[in-house]
Amino acid sequence: MPKDTGIGARSKRREDIRFLTGRGAYTDNLAMQGQVHAVMVRANVAHGRIVSIDTSAAQAMPGVLAIFTGADFADVGGNPAGWLIHSRDGSPMREPKRPVLAHGKVRHVGDAYAAVVAETYEQARDAAEAVAAGTEIEELPAIVGMAGAVANADNRVHDEIPDNLCFDWGWIEDNRDAVDAAMKAAPHVTTLELVNNRLVPNAMEPRASIGEFNPGTGDYKLTTTSQNPHLTKLLVCAFVLGIPEHKLTVVAPDVGGGFGSKIYHYGEEALVLAAAKKLGRPVRWTAERSESFLTDAHGRDHVTTIEVGATLDGEILAIRTNTLANVGAYLSNFSTVTPTFLHGTLMAGPYKVPHVYVNLKAVFTNTAPVDAYRGAGRPEATYSLERAIDKMARELKLDPVAVRRKNLLTPDQFPYTTPVGLVYDVGNYQATLDKALDMADLAGFEARAAKSRAEGKLRGVGLSTWIEACGIAPSHLVGQLGSRVGLYDAATVRVGATGTIQVMTGAHSHGQGHETVFAQVVADKLGIAEAAVEIVHGDTSKIPFGMGSYGSRSLAVCGSAMDRALDKIIAKGKKIAAHMLEAAEGDITFENGSFSVAGTDKAKSFGEIAFSAYVPHNYPLETLEPGLEETAFYDPNNWTYPAGAYLCEVEIDPDTGKVTICSFTCADDFGNVMNPMVVEGQVHGGVAQGIGQALVEHTAYDENGQLLTASYMDYAMPRADDLPFYQVDHSCVTPCSHNPLGVKGCGEAGAIGSPPAVVNAVIDALHRGGMTQVSHIDMPLTPARVWAAMQV
Amino acid sequence: MYNFEFAKAKTIADAVKALSSEDAQALGGGQTLLPTMKQRLAAPTTLVSLNTIPEMIGVCVNDRGEVCIGGATTHATVAREAAAHYPALAALASHIGDPAVRNRGTIGGSLANNDPSACYPAAALGSGAVIKTNARDIAADDYFLGMFTTALDEGEIITEVRFPVPQKANYQKFVQPASRFALVGVYVAKYAGGVRVAVTGAASDGVFRWAEAEAALSADFAATALDALAVPGNDMIADLHGSADYRAHLVKVMTKRAVAAAA
Numbered sequence A: 001m002p003k004d005t006g007i008g009a010r011s012k013r014r015e016d017i018r019f020l021t022g023r024g025a026y027t028d029n030l031a032m033q034g035q036v037h038a039v040m041v042r043a044n045v046a047h048g049r050i051v052s053i054d055t056s057a058a059q060a061m062p063g064v065l066a067i068f069t070g071a072d073f074a075d076v077g078g079n080p081a082g083w084l085i086h087s088r089d090g091s092p093m094r095e096p097k098r099p100v101l102a103h104g105k106v107r108h109v110g111d112a113y114a115a116v117v118a119e120t121y122e123q124a125r126d127a128a129e130a131v132a133a134g135t136e137i138e139e140l141p142a143i144v145g146m147a148g149a150v151a152n153a154d155n156r157v158h159d160e161i162p163d164n165l166c167f168d169w170g171w172i173e174d175n176r177d178a179v180d181a182a183m184k185a186a187p188h189v190t191t192l193e194l195v196n197n198r199l200v201p202n203a204m205e206p207r208a209s210i211g212e213f214n215p216g217t218g219d220y221k222l223t224t225t226s227q228n229p230h231l232t233k234l235l236v237c238a239f240v241l242g243i244p245e246h247k248l249t250v251v252a253p254d255v256g257g258g259f260g261s262k263i264y265h266y267g268e269e270a271l272v273l274a275a276a277k278k279l280g281r282p283v284r285w286t287a288e289r290s291e292s293f294l295t296d297a298h299g300r301d302h303v304t305t306i307e308v309g310a311t312l313d314g315e316i317l318a319i320r321t322n323t324l325a326n327v328g329a330y331l332s333n334f335s336t337v338t339p340t341f342l343h344g345t346l347m348a349g350p351y352k353v354p355h356v357y358v359n360l361k362a363v364f365t366n367t368a369p370v371d372a373y374r375g376a377g378r379p380e381a382t383y384s385l386e387r388a389i390d391k392m393a394r395e396l397k398l399d400p401v402a403v404r405r406k407n408l409l410t411p412d413q414f415p416y417t418t419p420v421g422l423v424y425d426v427g428n429y430q431a432t433l434d435k436a437l438d439m440a441d442l443a444g445f446e447a448r449a450a451k452s453r454a455e456g457k458l459r460g461v462g463l464s465t466w467i468e469a470c471g472i473a474p475s476h477l478v479g480q481l482g483s484r485v486g487l488y489d490a491a492t493v494r495v496g497a498t499g500t501i502q503v504m505t506g507a508h509s510h511g512q513g514h515e516t517v518f519a520q521v522v523a524d525k526l527g528i529a530e531a532a533v534e535i536v537h538g539d540t541s542k543i544p545f546g547m548g549s550y551g552s553r554s555l556a557v558c559g560s561a562m563d564r565a566l567d568k569i570i571a572k573g574k575k576i577a578a579h580m581l582e583a584a585e586g587d588i589t590f591e592n593g594s595f596s597v598a599g600t601d602k603a604k605s606f607g608e609i610a611f612s613a614y615v616p617h618n619y620p621l622e623t624l625e626p627g628l629e630e631t632a633f634y635d636p637n638n639w640t641y642p643a644g645a646y647l648c649e650v651e652i653d654p655d656t657g658k659v660t661i662c663s664f665t666c667a668d669d670f671g672n673v674m675n676p677m678v679v680e681g682q683v684h685g686g687v688a689q690g691i692g693q694a695l696v697e698h699t700a701y702d703e704n705g706q707l708l709t710a711s712y713m714d715y716a717m718p719r720a721d722d723l724p725f726y727q728v729d730h731s732c733v734t735p736c737s738h739n740p741l742g743v744k745g746c747g748e749a750g751a752i753g754s755p756p757a758v759v760n761a762v763i764d765a766l767h768r769g770g771m772t773q774v775s776h777i778d779m780p781l782t783p784a785r786v787w788a789a790m791q792v
Numbered sequence B: 001m002y003n004f005e006f007a008k009a010k011t012i013a014d015a016v017k018a019l020s021s022e023d024a025q026a027l028g029g030g031q032t033l034l035p036t037m038k039q040r041l042a043a044p045t046t047l048v049s050l051n052t053i054p055e056m057i058g059v060c061v062n063d064r065g066e067v068c069i070g071g072a073t074t075h076a077t078v079a080r081e082a083a084a085h086y087p088a089l090a091a092l093a094s095h096i097g098d099p100a101v102r103n104r105g106t107i108g109g110s111l112a113n114n115d116p117s118a119c120y121p122a123a124a125l126g127s128g129a130v131i132k133t134n135a136r137d138i139a140a141d142d143y144f145l146g147m148f149t150t151a152l153d154e155g156e157i158i159t160e161v162r163f164p165v166p167q168k169a170n171y172q173k174f175v176q177p178a179s180r181f182a183l184v185g186v187y188v189a190k191y192a193g194g195v196r197v198a199v200t201g202a203a204s205d206g207v208f209r210w211a212e213a214e215a216a217l218s219a220d221f222a223a224t225a226l227d228a229l230a231v232p233g234n235d236m237i238a239d240l241h242g243s244a245d246y247r248a249h250l251v252k253v254m255t256k257r258a259v260a261a262a263a
């Protein structure tokens, strides 16, 4: 019998009531008394030296209150990268200052070099145009392509950084020689060059920020579209503006999607705070969609050569990759960890591979910063690997399913230490593969392909057996790897006198459904109604601390902190119950919401204990404080390693090159599942983004660094009619061995596992149709690209 | 958006008068004009709204059997009300944009704008329609003068479009993946006097008639009649979404499909 409440129930998402009835409270919905409006003045060239900025005309325009330029922030700090990466030669990465407003040079189209604050939005916009008109920028040649950027020592995005190279990273450098030798000795080597296409994150809600300053108290408040308000607070206080940490509150209210792009601190947040201080009035800024395209941190953008050395019967002997990763014009907060430790560490995939080596060069260009986007590094690794293995199977005339089976780790091999530094704790990759093959009716494929052929279509099937590492990670370990923060999380469980509960979580929900799922966990553990539990997130003044939500970490890390806090609540409840029931603490058991004396019918409900904690008339006051509120910080012991098998079936119209996804099947192992419906939703959304990347999404700059795909007229998003009805299963469960709930992350899996399944399916269809000359097509597989590949 | 005056015309005469003031501009459904104004790429001092003029709204059939559509009639209305009289035209209207666009956007606005990827220009040219303005009647063959360029004079408004109804017709639209305008759209209409084939989306000069296909189909209205023909790539648009050769190829594919669907 499926449960109807608590862990494992398909509880309906309570937050959807407000989201779907227009009662969400997003940053831009919040009107502040006395508010004024900021508009950013942005570069319309990709690379240029700022010769002069004359603001006098703008200053005199109606309603204008203040104008800021880069000079106003020259003396404050910069927005740092969160990880310090070292190059192969041991040198630290090159880390240019990322100022609040560009100063001296502009480095990408959309780079803000000034800001205007005025009484109304229209006035600010008019004045911003006047500032732009009063600005002289000497245009410099744009650095756009990565290969050109590293080859060109004279033209630099940052004058102090030669070759536009941020770092040249080897992982693991000690593996290098052994990999080279193994590759040389391998009977077969498959080589594949591929592009992991740059993506614009396209959260439905654009970025927005409101800064407030109270001259009476010296307190600042930032309301902003953030996935992690505490991190933003830390960056603003400790690095950028130097505001004392206790004088700034950061609130991330309802946030309409982030997909990574709202993890980071952006200059506009510092600008509205500085402007609020100067003017003593709330200052607000909301991005237009065009600004989102130009300035939200983009995702992916790798150019990779992968080599797979194998025996003639498909056993993988070595893997070597060489990648150029675009970091854009500045280092966004996670831009250095994403292509390195979130990518290189995954290059062994779910396979038993003796030798793996990853080389990655991060390159500055005159384009928008690139950072983590749903999946963050793991999609890039998975795509390279799953495409290359498919190509290897084809070259060796082997069945791609059989090749994977041959190389997949088996359940008895865990815990397994990969050659790229991770320790996979548990897994059963055969189970998810079998499940996916069965659900997708692979046995019936030939019949379906024959039917397609009869209709003039080409049908193909593609597989991806993926693994990812999420719920990052032990703080001492990430510290050794270069992280400048810890990656624990925190939760406070506050039980009220009447037994209802608020949980303050460091994790932030911006569409994931935490308010529902976390409440299910609490209700289950305490044996109370879900409705009696409220999840509070997104306000640094209410929450002890937290690192926010990204990297599929919320439940695995913050949920574990919450679980620990609940343990403390129960432990204290037992003490209270022992006193009230006149029994020894060790004799008290807690089950189904009731504290009872073992072996008797003496019991107190959770509500009675809560009441007693706040009305302590019959209470062990000599040994126990009143009240029932506990906080726990949880630092994970390891990553969690969700894994699964994705099968995609496509049909190609050979006359037009159009690819139709006929079916998409996912068999995932996410460990224990708290709410199957929410997990399905996460997979659906992730796969939609993965199919979007594989088939339609494309970010293109021209040679002058102008963004060609700067609106929905040219940037294609996947739509309902591009997508099939997914078949999703998560019945194959190997619970995570090191967190209390046994959970693994599910938020990014779909976007990680799906792109290679789609591309493999298209290549398969072309081969079955006789076009065996087509070994690869770069994403997105638009009709034009597929058709062009077919003409060769 | 910059500030502007807003005039709601009640008659065609009102509108023409209001449009005679400097920098005044006609507003149909605003689906093209308003986004342009929001981006501050257009700055009319006065917008003259046409969709408040009853004589410019609606679908009817005149005594010559032509389908007459008021210049301020929305795509949604055409999709609904022309279906019985001219199904291919109604079907075309029903696939423009999304419901919000179809409920606001108008045939007059679409033809006045003459976007090289828009659908209606193919229908108008493919049907040999007459574009009626406040001043004159313009044959479709004389109306489309290249990308975003038409025979309309300053301040001239499209009040009605008259479509002779063919024996058979069909529009095939192959969408550009992002905008879902036509990457290539082909309108084929078979009249007693011959076949017309109009192509949108493909050429840098906007909508055009494919004369060789018209001749071949007038002789034999079958997809196979096109087998030996090819559209040269020279004048085709090449952009992110498709090369010139790809577009040229699609013109033939879509024409064949339109013939097959119409026949």
Ligand SMILES: Cc1cc2nc3c(=O)[nH]c(=O)nc-3n(C[C@H](O)[C@H](O)[C@H](O)COP(=O)(O)OP(=O)(O)OC[C@H]3O[C@@H](n4cnc5c(N)ncnc54)[C@H](O)[C@@H]3O)c2cc1C
Residues within 6 Å of the ligand: B025, B026, B027, B028, B029, B030, B031, B032, B033, B034, B050, B071, B072, B095, B096, B097, B098, B101, B104, B105, B106, B107, B108, B109, B110, B112, B113, B115, B117, B118, B119, B120, B156, B157, B158, B159, B179, B180, B181, B182
């Ligand atoms: C999301 C989206 C998707 C779309 N998809 C498609 C598509 O698939 N296919 C397609 O064909 N179109 C598409 N369009 C365009 C749509 O059809 C517009 O409605 C059309 O281009 C303009 O019509 P409008 O009535 O909105 O004109 P407006 O935007 O009001 O005006 C456009 C221009 O025409 C002038 N004008 C308006 N009415 C008249 C008139 N009666 N006489 C003279 N001049 C006039 C205006 O002054 C202006 O210069 C799409 C638009 C959007 C926003």
